[in-house]
Amino acid sequence: MRVACVLIPHYAVQIEVRRCPDLQGKPVVLVHSKGSRRFIYDASPRASEVSPGMALSTALGHCKEAVLLDANLPLYNNAANALLEALSRVSPVVEDSAPGLAYVDVHGLSEMYGGEARMVTALLQAVPNGFTPQVGIGDGKFPAYIAATLAHYHGAAQVPENPSSYLENVSVGILPVSFKTVKRLQGFGLTSLGQVAAVGVGPMQAQFGHEGRFMWELSVGTDTRLIVPRQSQETVTEYLEFPGPSATLPSLLLAVEVLLGRIFSLAHMRGRYVRSVTLEGDGEMTSSWQKSVSFRDTMGSKEGVFKVLQGALDSVILPHPLIGLRLTLGGITGESGQQGSLFEETRQRDRLKATMAQMEERLGTRPPVYVVREVEPWSRIPERRHALIPFAS
């Protein structure tokens, strides 16, 4: 499987620099707050001793001249989505692996683009301006990732015919396994992929089990993991700029009403229903404010959505005055989702499906709902009689 890895190192910092070019070349450090804890979200290469996850106080000890900024997560998410959308125009199979890291299935694409070099150029050109992407091409996700880390800015690298020699001196810290496993590897004196490969698959499997085999295969350049394509979701977004900074609920609701009116008057929204809404407010100097609401039933009118939002925003206290508001409707569908049924059991199942879809929308992941099924009800061993299987919606 031919894979391209598109890597944008220090993605969040690059977004901030793109927004404010004066930050170029400065030791920018992005800070994120979780409760009372403040830790580092990302840092520019100039702040070399600062790493993500580090406490702010420690980071300042390492880099006194750091330019501190609040991490603007909604902005980074939007930029990441824009990047993935752009890459989707080059290949239909794109995996959203992490912010600033995407895998693209390029099998058979080079013929379409007139050669691998042209295809890589198309990938590099798809990345929005202002970023410094690095592209790696290989037979599998891991070799492609390594190639991307070794490529120059705005450049590409390809894994050679014999990937083992290419990977020999790469640190084991780059393996996609837990930090604990990496520490165990280092405890055995295995610090590079070449050393892991030299140990052999048998001893690695004996010591680390399935993970050992996986690590050994990666160390010799074999990665059989498939690309998990991102589910693209149809959304509609509208933006409104306030005449002046505003922090009151009435002005926020008025803006919401205007934006909903604009969206529901669009021709392609006629007869369509929505499942979720996201509000993002831009502050003047500070980071964005965000609020997401998922609906129990799909909504097909401005009034219905507004009523739910009115209730959801009632207790909201804005952290800072807003200068603009962006409203995004998601989960757009052509069905109202409600239909009567003669059979109550079927109807209950439909309701459960609808609730699960709503939870999935809210949580961003499939809810852990299972059904108990008989496997060997006659078994003398009690734990063999029943099993949980995922509820299929």
Add this chain to the structure above:
Amino acid sequence: MVENPRAEARADPLRFVNKPVPIEMDAGDPVRLLIKERWFVIRQWRDRWRIDDEWWRGEEISRMYFRVLLEDGREITIFRDLVNKRWYLQSYD
């Protein structure tokens, strides 16, 4: 810095229910069971039966089940794994 995802996509395994829960047995007088960090005194041993299965697979199952009445009036099923010599709590209904 872009983080390595460090995750592998894999299908959900089949999850069996009613798995045995390890417990501790204090064979003093009275006999006590440590279940989820709480001690329970056994008032009465009501029934017992043995199952031996899957010896042909190399991972033999050999258990002695007991139906016991606890001091608080609850009736539970426990078993002694005759292979690893440990005690477990498991419903048998």
